[in-house]
Amino acid sequence: MTTYWLEHAWLDTYVEPGVMVEVSEGGRITAVRKGVELCPPGAVALRGLTLPGLSNAHSHAFHRALRSTVQVGSGTFWTWREVMYGVAHRLTPDSYYALARAVYAEMALAGITSVGEFHYVHHAPGGTPYAHPNAMGEALIAAASDAGIRLTLLDTAYLSSGFGAAPNSHQLRFSDGTAEAWAERVSALRDSALVRHGAAIHSVRAVPAAELSTVAAWAQDREAPLHVHLSEQTAENDACQAAHGCTPTQLLADNGVLGPRTTGVHNTHLTDADIKLLGSSATGTCMCPTTERDLADGIGPAVGLQRAGSPLSLGSDSHAVIDLFEEARAMELNERLRSRTRGHWTAAALLRAASADGHAALGWSEAGTIEPGALADLTTIALDTVRTAGPVPILGAETAVFAATGADVRHTIVGGRQVVRDGVHTTIPDTAKALATSIGALHA
Structure with missing residues (x-):
């Protein structure tokens, strides 16, 4: 003891x-x-x-290599995405392990004790599976173990470049081809003392409507967390209306995705009906304020979502910064700017979003x-x-x-x-050097 x-x-x-x-x-x-x-x-x-301990409910570990390098000039989320694809293309299981180990150590230094890794870089460039099909996920598992924090690996289905279109050249390494093939690969992963597994739907753009229920059923059968990027961009909403005649939230509801073990990430551009659907189904909301402002995404309706019944959690997403106190503070301050009134959440409620509710969203309800x-x-x-x-x-x-x-x-x-x-991190004492080395290797 x-x-x-x-x-x-x-x-x-x-x-x-x-x-x-x-x-x-x-x-x-x-x-x-x-x-x-x-x-x-x-x-x-x-x-x-x-x-x-704090919970980082939404992470893309390799995005840490983009910090500061994407701040030159103007652009949008979509131009930022092209730079991100370049970094993703250069990842190998070894380089991903080195980077993620340093990133998770940085999280521990910031008081984060669990992280939800929204993981979609599955295969080699071009889409060829590794000899060990989960080599990239296993690299993340090893990295979190060495950094000493809990990991929920949200293995992500990513099958399309947009509403049924084939993946583009960058996205081939993200795709398993079908949701059934995704489920077969992911089912080989096993939980451990510090690791739990969940599922993710990258977005309604990236998983065809006919395959959404397969991913949802996999998570339902295992009582596992299920996360999804939702309405981060108005372009996604417009394309979904054109393809299906409804909002992304309605499409998810129609295909059995929403529910208390599901978390929508961002939930930025929602209709009143969307908010009601998310709240009435107890679907969670993970806000990532520092990334949402860094990418000029917009300010999501967090107040309305919580009032409707959607539990709030927080994530650092692209790791523009890794600081859950800043994420909690930013959620309140963003709402103050939009509404021109103060005090939408108590400090205790914001701290809960950064801790207990984040852990619950990742399947660690006992934290x-x-x-x-x-x-x-x-x-x-x-x-x-x-x-x-x-x-x-x-x-x-x-x-x-x-x-x-x-x-x-x-x-x-x-x-x-x-x-x-x-x-000081007890096993990675020079975390700054580990970050510099691993990030430098990806930009060499």
């Missing part, structure tokens, strides 16, 4: 000073004891404000709280930096969401194990 002493702990609704957390060998919290003023002998001190029986996944932010100095014991969630950044994370615990200690 391992014992941690938390100088200050966020216990879902309030800050409690002096909390002891006991962790079993299996990585779960067995006891939470309040009112412990001093760190007792044998306990590991976590000085600062300790929160439940995201500091209580007996929960997974021992914790994030500690320093209280003495130029950003966090202030009345933290009173304003815990407010300081975390509206003042802190990922740079203020001092400790990250996953399954009771210290992954980040005093701001």
Whole structure:
């Protein structure tokens, strides 16, 4: 058993000073004891404000190689996509492992304890399967394991360049040809202590309507998470109307995709009827505010979605930044700009979107709280930096969401194990070098 002493702990609704957390060998919290003023002998001190571990519900690990390189000149999502294809083309299982290992370590340094990897680079360039058909997915699994964070591998069906058209030359390595072939390949993957598997539909553009139900059934049979890019671009909505006479949300509903284990990513350009469909089916929404603003996508109707019944989670998507505090803050601040009013979510609600609700969207419903029986996944932010100095014991969630950044994370615990200690990754201490080397190899 391992014992941690938390100088200050966020216990879902309030800050409690002096909390002891006991962790079993299996990585779960067995006891939470309040009112412990001093760190007792044998306990590991976590000085600062300790929160439940953060969840990054939407990631494309290889997009990290695009940071700063796509900021020259003007353009749109579609011009950005061409640059992204170039990086995807150069990935191999080895280079993807090296990059993802460094990216997941960067996430751990920012307090992230679980990540949902929306994975669609499956095959070699040209579409030829590797000798091991899941070599690219297995590279991501190994990378997350070495970085010490939980992974939900959302293996993505990507079959078309748009509403039934054949994949273009860049997309051939994404495609299994049919949803049945996708399901056969994905079924060979197995869960482990830190890894769970789910499914993803890249978009209604990339999976023909007749094949949507096959992907949904695979996830349903396994009670696995199912994610989908939804209405990120108005062009997708227009093309769906032209092809099917309905919105993408309606198309997903008609083919059995929506439901409480499904999460729509972005959900940016929705009609009122779309919002009602998502909310009434308890389909989740993963907002990625830093990517949505970086790509000039727009501001999604997060307030309306939550009011309708769609649980909110957060992701860093293209990794313009990797900082869940910034994602949570941006969701509120974006809405303030649009509505010209303040206070759409409490800081506690935003923190929940960045933790418990994100973990649940990835199939880790037992994470995201500091209580007996929960997974021992914790994030500690320093209280003495130029950003966090202030009345933290009173304003815990407010300081975390509206003042802190990922740079203020001092400790990250996953399954009771210290992954980040005093701001340094315990197994990848020079994460910056690992990032520079792996990204440089893709741009050489």
